[in-house]
Structures are given as structure tokens and as C-alpha cells.
Amino acid sequence: MSSDRPTRPDPTTIDDLPTPALVVEKSIFESNLAAMDAVRPGTELRPHVKAFKSTALAARLAADGHTGFCCATPREVEGLVAAGLGHDVLLANESLDLARLGVLVADDSVEANITAAVDSDSTVDAVISSGIRSVLIDVEVGLPRCGCDSTDAGRLADRARSAGLEVRGVMGYEGHLMMVEDRAERIERVGAAMEQLVAAAGDVGGDIVSAGGTGTFDTNTWCTEIQAGSYTLLDSDYAKLDLPFQVALNVLGTVISISPKGWIIADTGLKSMAMDHGNPSWDGGDVFFLSDEHATLLPPDFENWSVGDRVRLQPAHVDPTIAKHECMWVVDGDDIVDRWEVDLRHW
Amino acid sequence: MSSDRPTRPDPTTIDDLPTPALVVEKSIFESNLAAMDAVRPGTELRPHVKAFKSTALAARLAADGHTGFCCATPREVEGLVAAGLGHDVLLANESLDLARLGVLVADDSVEANITAAVDSDSTVDAVISSGIRSVLIDVEVGLPRCGCDSTDAGRLADRARSAGLEVRGVMGYEGHLMMVEDRAERIERVGAAMEQLVAAAGDVGGDIVSAGGTGTFDTNTWCTEIQAGSYTLLDSDYAKLDLPFQVALNVLGTVISISPKGWIIADTGLKSMAMDHGNPSWDGGDVFFLSDEHATLLPPDFENWSVGDRVRLQPAHVDPTIAKHECMWVVDGDDIVDRWEVDLRHW
Numbered sequence: 001m002s003s004d005r006p007t008r009p010d011p012t013t014i015d016d017l018p019t020p021a022l023v024v025e026k027s028i029f030e031s032n033l034a035a036m037d038a039v040r041p042g043t044e045l046r047p048h049v050k051a052f053k054s055t056a057l058a059a060r061l062a063a064d065g066h067t068g069f070c071c072a073t074p075r076e077v078e079g080l081v082a083a084g085l086g087h088d089v090l091l092a093n094e095s096l097d098l099a100r101l102g103v104l105v106a107d108d109s110v111e112a113n114i115t116a117a118v119d120s121d122s123t124v125d126a127v128i129s130s131g132i133r134s135v136l137i138d139v140e141v142g143l144p145r146c147g148c149d150s151t152d153a154g155r156l157a158d159r160a161r162s163a164g165l166e167v168r169g170v171m172g173y174e175g176h177l178m179m180v181e182d183r184a185e186r187i188e189r190v191g192a193a194m195e196q197l198v199a200a201a202g203d204v205g206g207d208i209v210s211a212g213g214t215g216t217f218d219t220n221t222w223c224t225e226i227q228a229g230s231y232t233l234l235d236s237d238y239a240k241l242d243l244p245f246q247v248a249l250n251v252l253g254t255v256i257s258i259s260p261k262g263w264i265i266a267d268t269g270l271k272s273m274a275m276d277h278g279n280p281s282w283d284g285g286d287v288f289f290l291s292d293e294h295a296t297l298l299p300p301d302f303e304n305w306s307v308g309d310r311v312r313l314q315p316a317h318v319d320p321t322i323a324k325h326e327c328m329w330v331v332d333g334d335d336i337v338d339r340w341e342v343d344l345r346h347w
Numbered sequence: 348m349s350s351d352r353p354t355r356p357d358p359t360t361i362d363d364l365p366t367p368a369l370v371v372e373k374s375i376f377e378s379n380l381a382a383m384d385a386v387r388p389g390t391e392l393r394p395h396v397k398a399f400k401s402t403a404l405a406a407r408l409a410a411d412g413h414t415g416f417c418c419a420t421p422r423e424v425e426g427l428v429a430a431g432l433g434h435d436v437l438l439a440n441e442s443l444d445l446a447r448l449g450v451l452v453a454d455d456s457v458e459a460n461i462t463a464a465v466d467s468d469s470t471v472d473a474v475i476s477s478g479i480r481s482v483l484i485d486v487e488v489g490l491p492r493c494g495c496d497s498t499d500a501g502r503l504a505d506r507a508r509s510a511g512l513e514v515r516g517v518m519g520y521e522g523h524l525m526m527v528e529d530r531a532e533r534i535e536r537v538g539a540a541m542e543q544l545v546a547a548a549g550d551v552g553g554d555i556v557s558a559g560g561t562g563t564f565d566t567n568t569w570c571t572e573i574q575a576g577s578y579t580l581l582d583s584d585y586a587k588l589d590l591p592f593q594v595a596l597n598v599l600g601t602v603i604s605i606s607p608k609g610w611i612i613a614d615t616g617l618k619s620m621a622m623d624h625g626n627p628s629w630d631g632g633d634v635f636f637l638s639d640e641h642a643t644l645l646p647p648d649f650e651n652w653s654v655g656d657r658v659r660l661q662p663a664h665v666d667p668t669i670a671k672h673e674c675m676w677v678v679d680g681d682d683i684v685d686r687w688e689v690d691l692r693h694w
Contacts, residue, residue: 018444018694050639072640093640094603095614096655097365119604122654144635144643146604146612175638256441257466257493265493267442271670272694276622276637288491290623291522292397292666293419293440296491307469308443319639323618324671326693346673347365347619 014310014334019254020272022321022328023312024233026337028248029330032231035244037064039218040226046070046090046210051229051319053344054328055083061232062087070210070227077101077114079344086112090136090210092171092227094123094146102131115168119148124160134166136208139200141172141193150196154203169208172197173227178215183242187219194222214238214245235318236281249328250312251280251321253295255305262302266311269293273313274320280313287313360681361657366601367619369668369675370659371580373684375595376677379578382591384411386565387573393417393437393557398576398666400691401675402430408579409434417557417574424448424461426691433459437483437557439518439574441470441493449478462515466495471507481513483555486547488519488540497543501550516555519544520574525562530589534566541569561585561592582665583628596675597659598627598668600642602652609649613658616640620660621667627660634660 011017036045042065049058050072058069058080068088071077074097077089081104091101094117104112115134118124127135137156140147148156157167174193180186194211201209211223214230215238230238233249253268270290273280279287285299295313299305315321322328323345330338358364383392389412396405397419405416405427415435418424421444424436428451438448441464451459462481465471474482484503487494495503504514521540527533541558548556558570561577562585577585580596600615617637620627626634632646642660646652662668669675670692677685 020694096601096603120654144610145641149607254443256443259487260496263491270623271667276617294492307467320618347367
């Protein structure tokens with residue numbers, strides 16, 4: 001894909017970066033990791049790679065003892081295994097495209113301990129025929145998405161075990177509660193959701209009760225491991241909550257046009273930034289609107305801006321923002337200290 | 348990037364496709380092209396590759412005589428030139444990252460006739476120092492984005508010519524009028540916008556008045572060429588207008604979970620589909636909501652659905668949807684007849 005591009009020297013400072021570009025503030029990223037480790041050390045956290053889709057970032061977390069990972073797609077599982085991070089990988093999603101992962105399980109030359117989520121006869125059967133040997137029973141706990149009824153979990157576990165699969169426990173994602181702003185209300189509602197999951201865990205057996213996310217990393221005290229990934233880089237939506245994490249990820253842009261009518265245009269359009277949680281935030285003024293390759297910004301001091309100036313916008317949703325980019329640039333002040341490939345994209 | 352993926356056989360029918368996947372209905376695509384050609388033959392249309400980001404699709408349009416192209420990013424220009432489609436390429440956007448394109452202009456081994464849009468002293472100067480030799484003066488015609496004031500266009504043209512640049516004319520994008528539903532109102536408002544552009548063209552000189560898009564391809568009768576790309580594949584937003592184009596692009600998904608509470612889950616999440624124009628459309632029922640890798644759908648006959656069934660969703664905005672994918676699969680009925688790489692992504 002890059003063979004038709006002229007070679008350019010590696011950027012050494014943020015001023016060298018072509019834009020739009022994803023920029024990670026190293027000190028904030030490290031602070032976010034420390035805040036999580038203080039509450040969820042080692043395998044009490046199962047980092048969700050869907051948030052950042054980068055084996056480089058995953059390897060950093062594994063170095064801190066978070067050696068089990070969580071994936072949303074078969075592609076993410078394949079990439080982790082290829083990067084030597086296949087010690088304990090959970091595909092926390094139902095899939096019928098599992099034969100490609102069974103090939104990895106059968107390959108003695110790679111470490112590929114893969115567990116798949118199942119919530120129906122069909123998905124149990126897909127795991128059986130794939131060659132994957134371990135499952136978690138996925139239980140619906142209030143989010144209208146995947147997961148079996150909690151009363152059906154034991155039956156599915158029996159079906160899996162009778163075919164020789166290891167049933168490691170249950171998972172359930174209380175995604176509808178991630179953004180509950182009041183902490184007391186969050187704790188109460190997470191508790192009600194987890195009551196169903198714990199009941200199912202009793203029927204299912206196994207050691208694992210996997211749940212949660214960045215928004216409930218400390219309030220979900222019912223699970224044995226938390227599935228969280230957004231906390232590493234955060235976004236302006238999660239930043240509204242009372243969490244000990246800060247936004248480490250920005251989309252860097254260049255001002256390409258200034259209107260005497262009061263707006264400036266940066267090249268940070270919606271092809272560089274997810275819009276499903278709304279506009280990004282900007283500390284220089286209001287964000288008017290984004291189009292494919294443009295952000296129309298309203299700085300109160302627009303007459304002080306020049307074409308060529310840089311801006312940094314904070315996306316409202318980190319996961320799909322990162323999925324639009326080939327890499328993230330890690331910076332310490334203005335210096336670029338690392339480049340993380342976003343190598344787990346697509347399906 | 349693909350070296351760590353197991354090799355799989357090429358899909359021959361739609362049933363073989365891993366999901367989510369972009370699917371193009373060949374007959375509808377061809378019908379859209381014919382409808383455009385009837386109104387804007389040859390170089391009266393300058394196809395905007397930002398909509399589809401594929402040199403394979405661009406080559407199909409060039410074969411019909413649309414040999415001039417329009418780009419939103421330097422990367423798109425580079426890709427067209429590398430694919431032998433550099434006969435007349437307009438970067439219809441201001442940029443300070445132009446030296447990489449000047450290298451192509453100076454390279455006698457490739458055809459790279461590149462024209463850049465400018466709207467300020469700074470962007471004129473960036474073209475001069477890049478080695479690009481031609482410009483259009485970009486005029487703001489009502490959309491709060493790029494473009495100089497129409498009264499400043501002549502002065503910018505003089506600045507460019509005095510430095511030896513060829514000034515080929517003007518461009519102006521009436522993007523705020525693309526979705527005006529009433530045709531008579533659209534014609535009237537486009538006329539008012541184009542009045543400014545035509546006045547600027549008189550001050551600037553040159554042969555080109557470049558404007559418009561899919562929504563105004565037949566109502567903008569003031570320009571010499573239309574910049575349109577979405578018409579090739581369309582989306583559910585443009586489908587609301589009285590245009591002779593139909594939706595040719597779907598996101599194909601697989602049902603992975605069914606709830607007895609009445610919803611089904613497909614693997615067509617928002618990482619496979621742009622959300623800036625809202626939810627996709629689905630002919631099987633209501634679309635409840637999308638999350639990263641899931642679509643929660645509400646078919647009235649949900650009890651008739653099975654895990655493994657396929658769904659096709661129509662995205663609301665085609666351009667950023669395509670930019671999320673590596674390729675498009677062209678189908679004739681259930682048969683796959685072509686694969687178009689989305690090779691103009693990123694910046």
C-alpha cells in the first residue's frame with residue numbers, strides 16, 4: 001500500500017508530522033496505566049484491545065502483568081497471537097468465523113490459548129467445529145445486544161462440556177451503565193446487573209466472571225476480571241465521569257484556511273475522527289461542524305490565528321477514532337518518542 | 348499488514364465473504380454511471396475520488412471519458428498518479444503538504460498534471476514553493492469552510508500569475524445546498540451562490556468554473572464542470588432526494604445472536620459504517636442502535652431469523668463508510684465479479 005508513496009524522513013518532533021495524525025501524550029498514558037494498576041493489578045484486568053487495536057500498546061500492558069487480553073474480532077485475536085501475545089486471549093464476542101482461529105490453536109509453533117464467548121446453540125456448535133477448546137458463556141445483563149438469558153447459561157455450559165469444551169465461566173457486559181454519571185447510582189445499577197451474572201456463574205461453573213469496562217472498572221466488584229481498554233487513552237465522553245484517567249489521545253491538525261467571518265479550518269475532518277458520540281472537544285474554542293476532511297472551528301481570537309498553525313482536538317469516542325488511522329505517534333512534549341502501528345484493524 | 352493472516356481461498360459468491368464487508372451491486376452502479384453521463388458527459392464531470400477512494404473505480408470512470416479527477420487529500424493525488432490516472436488531477440482543497448506532489452510534477456517518468464486549490468496568500472505561496480504549476484482560486488459561496496471572499500479572488504490570481512503559476516479559473520463548493528429537498532428552491536439557492544462564483548471567475552480569468560456535487564449535478568448550470576463522486580454508489584441520505592441514482596453500496600453482515608426479547612444482532616458495527624449522518628437503513632425492520640462491532644436490529648419477524656443469516660445495511664454517508672474498509676466486493680446477484688481495493692485511504 002505504501003510502495004507508491006515517496007519516502008519521507010522519519011518525523012522527530014510534532015512539527016514534522018503530516019496531518020491529520022493521532023498523537024498520544026506519553027506522560028498521561030503512563031498515568032492512566034498506573035491508576036488502573038492500583039485498582040486492577042495483573043490478571044484482574046483483561047485489557048480490551050478493541051479500544052486501541054495496536055499490538056505495540058498491548059505489549060506495553062503485558063509488560064505490566066496484564067497478560068490476558070480481550071478481543072472483539074477474529075482479526076484482533078490473530079494479530080495478538082502473531083505478536084506473541086496469545087497466552088490467554090478471549091474473543092469476547094460471538095462469531096461464526098472461527099475456523100481461522102482453530103488453525104492457530106492447532107499450530108504448535110505459536111502460543112494461542114483462545115477462549116470464545118458463546119450465547120446460543122449455534123455459537124457453541126461453531127466453537128466445537130472450529131477446534132477452539134475453551135468458552136465463556138455470554139450472559140445478557142441489561143444491554144440490548146449479545147448474551148443469553150441468565151437462566152439458559154447452565155444449559156449452554158452443559159452442551160459445551162458434553163462436546164469436550166472447557167467452560168471457564170461467564171461474561172456479561174453492562175455497557176448501558178458505563179456513562180451513568182452519579183457514582184452511587186452507578187454502583188446500585190451495576191450491582192443489579194451483576195446479580196444476574198453471578199447467578200448464572202453458579203449454574204455454569206468455572207473460575208471466571210468477566211465483565212465491566214472503563215466506566216465501571218472500580219465499581220464492578222462482583223467480577224473476577226474487568227474488560228477495559230479505553231482507560232489507556234480515554235476520550236472526551238469518558239472524561240465527563242469521575243474517573244482517575246485523563247485524555248491522552250488527540251487528533252493533530254493543521255490550519256489550512258481562515259475566514260474573515262470568524263472561523264478557521266483545520267484538516268481534522270470526520271474521516272480522521274469518530275462522530276458517533278458527537279463532535280470532538282477543542283480547548284481553543286467551539287467546534288462548529290466537521291465534514292469529511294475539514295473541521296470548522298470558532299476560536300474567539302480567530303484574528304490571531306495563521307494558516308499553518310497546529311490544533312489538537314479531543315475525539316468523543318476513542319475506539320472508532322483509532323480504527324481510522326494507520327498509526328499513533330507517542331510524544332513527550334514536542335518530541336516523538338515512539339510510533340505504534342494500529343495493526344489490528346479490519347476483520 | 349496481511350502477512351500474519353492465514354491464507355484463505357478467494358470468495359466466489361457472497362456467501363463466502365467474511366463480514367462485515369462492503370458490497371457493490373454492479374447493475375445499480377452501472378445505472379448510476381449512465382444517469383450521470385447523460386447529463387455530464389466527458390470532462391463536464393470531474394469525479395471526486397474522496398467519495399470512493401479507489402483507483403479501480405476511478406479507472407472505470409476514466410474509461411467513460413471522465414479523465415479529469417478531483418481529490419481532497421495529497422494521498423489521493425499520489426495514488427491516482429501512481430495508477431496512471433494523473434492526466435488532470437485537481438486537489439480541490441487547501442494544503443501546506445504539497446512538496447510531495449511537486450516531486451511528482453517534476454518526475455518525467457509519470458504523468459502528473461496537478462492543479463491545487465488556493466484561497467489565501469499562504470496557500471498560494473505553498474503552491475509556488477512546492478513545484479506545482481497550476482491553481483484554481485477557491486471561493487467561498489455560502490458553506491462555512493474554505494474559500495476566499497469572492498471580491499479577493501482577482502487579487503489572489505494576480506499573486507499566483509506574477510510568480511509564474513497558471514491560473515486555470517475558480518472553484519466553489521455549495522455543499523450547504525446538496526440536501527435541499529425541494530428542487531425549485533435548490534435551483535434558486537444554487538443560482539444565488541453561483542452568482543458570486545461567476546463574478547469571481549470574471550476577475551480571475553481562465554477557463555474553469557468548477558463546482559457542485561451529487562446533489563446539484565443537474566441543477567448547477569453555471570459551472571463548466573461538476574465535482575461529484577457519491578453518485579456512483581450513493582447512500583441513504585442522498586437517496587431521499589429526487590436524483591436518478593440508487594444505493595449501490597451495502598454493508599453485508601452476519602447475524603451472530605438473537606434475543607427472545609425481540610432483537611437480532613449483526614456484526615455490522617459502527618467501525619464498519621459512518622455514523623455522522625445517523626443510523627444506516629435496513630429493509631428488514633428498524634435499526635435500534637450500533638456499537639463498535641454490533642448492530643442491534645428490530646425485525647418484526649425476529650422469530651424467523653437464525654444465527655448465520657445475512658443482512659445488508661445501507662449506510663447514511665458513503666464517503667467515510669468506504670474509508671473504513673480495505674476493499675469493496677462487486678457483485679452480480681450472488682456472484683462476486685470484482686474486488687476493488689480502497690487504496691486511496693489515509694493522508
